[in-house]
Amino acid sequence: xxxxxxxxxRTPIIMMNMxxxxxxxxxxxxQMEKGQxxxxxxxxxxxxxxxxxxxxxxxxxxxxxxxxxxxxxxxxDLETLSDMTTQAINAALDEIDNATKKKLGAFxxxxxx
Numbered sequence: 001x002x003x004x005x006x007x008x009x010r011t012p013i014i015m016m017n018m019x020x021x022x023x024x025x026x027x028x029x030x031q032m033e034k035g036q037x038x039x040x041x042x043x044x045x046x047x048x049x050x051x052x053x054x055x056x057x058x059x060x061x062x063x064x065x066x067x068x069x070x071x072x073x074x075x076x077d078l079e080t081l082s083d084m085t086t087q088a089i090n091a092a093l094d095e096i097d098n099a100t101k102k103k104l105g106a107f108x109x110x111x112x113x
Contacts, residue, residue, distance in 0.1 A: 056092070
């Protein structure tokens with residue numbers, strides 16, 4: 001008799017709700033995959049101070065190119081070149097993170113469970 005207390009009956013209403021939730025989750029998954037693909041295909045640009053180094057990355061965080069202005073290329077001061085390159089890449093990564101939050105963050109509130 002104690003076992004009967006925890007018995008869940010599969011009523012048509014519960015089954016319909018489960019099916020509806022599954023359909024909604026599948027729809028959201030497709031939308032998220034589309035958003036991720038769009039982000040991956042987008043190029044993001046990050047710049048160092050004064051724009052002397054410009055890094056271009058894709059939304060899936062792959063480096064496309066890094067451009068250096070002539071003024072920053074000094075064989076006697078490679079540390080500055082390294083610092084500016086790091087700045088530019090980090091700026092591009094920040095752009096990607098912000099775009100990802102903006103585009104995909106909305107899905108978190110739409111999950112059916």
